[in-house]
Amino acid sequence: MxxxxxxxxxxxxxxxxxxxxxxxxxxxxxxxxxxxxxxxxxxxxxxxxxxxxxxxxxxxxxxxxxxxxxxxxxxxxxxxxxxxxxxxxxxxxxxxxxxxxxxxxxxxxxxxxxxxxxxxxxxxxxxxxxxxxxxxxxRGDAPEWWSQIEQDVIRAQLPRALTALSRGERLAFGAVWITKEEIGWGEVRAEWPRVRRLRSAPGTAGLDVDGTWHELGPEGPGIPNFPVLRALVERLGPGPGERFHHDVNGST
The missing domain is CATH 2.30.29 (PH-domain like)
Known part of the structure; x- marks a missing residue:
């Protein structure tokens, strides 16, 4: 400026x-x-x-x-x-x-x-x-300001979302929905212990459920509030030893 x-x-x-x-x-x-x-x-x-x-x-x-x-x-x-x-x-x-x-x-x-x-x-x-x-x-990755915005949105919205789930509410992120017990979209539905890994990159996102990859809806990371959804999946998802992967550069 x-x-x-x-x-x-x-x-x-x-x-x-x-x-x-x-x-x-x-x-x-x-x-x-x-x-x-x-x-x-x-x-x-x-x-x-x-x-x-x-x-x-x-x-x-x-x-x-x-x-x-x-x-x-x-x-x-x-x-x-x-x-x-x-x-x-x-x-x-x-x-x-x-x-x-x-x-x-x-x-x-x-x-x-x-x-x-x-x-x-x-x-x-x-x-x-x-x-x-x-x-x-x-740019091959997200600009600095977008990374900061994502972090701040997660910080502001994640606690409220976790509270809503603890009360038994169902949260929707476009076609994807989650409860404290499971996640689903389209014909896919999985309880959290079955979710092993999340992978997201520009233009695509998917979950490993019982060793099988499922695209996370047709919108991918265009899903509304995808950063908050990703943070929730990371909190509710994999068991010990599993990990989640978020790659802004597009590699897997």
Whole structure:
């Protein structure tokens, strides 16, 4: 971000708006700031209506060159706080609280079958609107800010989820559901002692149940709040000597 001594008037106003929004939602102390690319899910739906041929022409004139590169219009400021985060994009401030948001990570297909375009990270704001953050195509793993967001969401939501399970509640993560006794999705259903190993990587996730691998639903890590689900499986799952594997780089 800009040197504090050289901030423009517009930057000062933006910072004031961000601080005010964070204060209203009691996000606590600011811990880090990142420059990234973002848009709302509503913007994504509008873009989906553009004819493929026109999208290809627009990709040629975007700053950064190749299709899928973030345009200047998608430039965003991401501020991480103790209890949540703000995303400033297109003159709007979106606020996300770690204890109430739903997060997911997807690997979008490149336009026209080309090269990697980078992962997309979707979060639900306090107003219910979904904000999509994007990593650059040159990254082979999740960016630093996403790893921190995952950790903070788990920290905020895991205790409440464990309490709900102890009361006999059933928790749903997209098509996947869990209770304190078992996990299931589709036609798969397994009690926790049968679950040996969890493996997740960009675009795929699965469980070893009694020595047989089962894909964790068609959405894989795009499952809502997959980091929380992963943390719960790690708590409830394997017996002594077994281990879980989470690989952000895609190796198994």
């Amino acid at each position: 800009s040197d504090p001594a050289r901030r423009t008037r517009s930057e000062e106003l933006l910072l004031a708006r961000i601080s005010a929004a964070a204060g209203r939602e009691r996000l606590g102390r600011r811990r880090a700031t990142y420059a990234t690319a973002a848009h709302t899910a509503r913007t994504a739906r509008v873009k989906a209506l553009i004819a493929p041929g026109i999208r290809g022409l627009l990709a040629l004139v975007r700053p950064g060159g190749p299709a899928g590169a973030a345009s200047a219009r998608d430039a965003a400021r991401l501020d991480l706080y103790e209890n949540g985060m703000t995303v400033a994009v297109k003159h709007q401030i979106h606020v996300v609280r770690y204890d109430t948001t739903s997060v997911s990570r997807t690997e979008p297909a490149p336009p026209g079958g080309g090269g990697r375009v980078g992962a997309a990270f979707t979060l639900t704001g306090v107003d219910g609107e979904k904000v999509v953050l994007r990593a650059g195509p040159e």
